[in-house]
Amino acid sequence: MDDSAAANHAPSETVEDSSPPKPFWAACGLFALYALSMIGLALATSNPVLINSRQVDQSKLVFVGEVQKVSGTEADFQVKELLKGDWDQETIVVKGFRPEQISQGEIWVIPAIFDPSGVTQITPLDFSPNAKPTSLIYPADAKTLDNLKSRLSSDENSP
Numbered sequence: 319m320d321d322s323a324a325a326n327h328a329p330s331e332t333v334e335d336s337s338p339p340k341p342f343w344a345a346c347g348l349f350a351l352y353a354l355s356m357i358g359l360a361l362a363t364s365n366p367v368l369i370n371s372r373q374v375d376q377s378k379l380v381f382v383g384e385v386q387k388v389s390g391t392e393a394d395f396q397v398k399e400l401l402k403g404d405w406d407q408e409t410i411v412v413k414g415f416r417p418e419q420i421s422q423g424e425i426w427v428i429p430a431i432f433d434p435s436g437v438t439q440i441t442p443l444d445f446s447p448n449a450k451p452t453s454l455i456y457p458a459d460a461k462t463l464d465n466l467k468s469r470l471s472s473d474e475n476s477p
Contacts, residue, residue: 367462377429377441379403414440427456
């Protein structure tokens with residue numbers, strides 16, 4: 319027998335494909351798509367700003383202002399929109415900020431009161447008799463403004 323005949327009668331070697339089947343990759347792709355859509359949904363809807371109703375009710379002045387200057391615990395604001403109260407000047411100085419809470423150029427919604435000496439300050443919140451007063455201000459984004467405006471309009475319309 320010659321070599322060519324021996325090669326024809328030799329047991330054939332089978333090559334096995336070791337890669338996973340195509341349905342496996344399809345399932346992986348669908349899972350990745352699902353996971354990315356859930357992450358996107360979580361990022362888009364997480365942590366909405368909640369307005370403290372008690373703080374807004376106690377405030378004599380609620381305005382949208384752009385930070386012009388910050389010095390210590392007070393800041394100068396250019397009033398962009400007055401949401402509650404009376405104020406006829408273009409700027410207002412507000413006290414009661416924590417260090418590094420705000421920066422120049424940022425736009426915030428500020429609920430404020432006037433203390434007995436006439437100084438404007440953030441409306442403080444006392445959650446319990448022993449608690450340290452908390453100064454809450456709110457970012458002036460569209461959702462926060464819509465929420466606050468609807469809250470204030472419902473207060474005006476209620477008896």
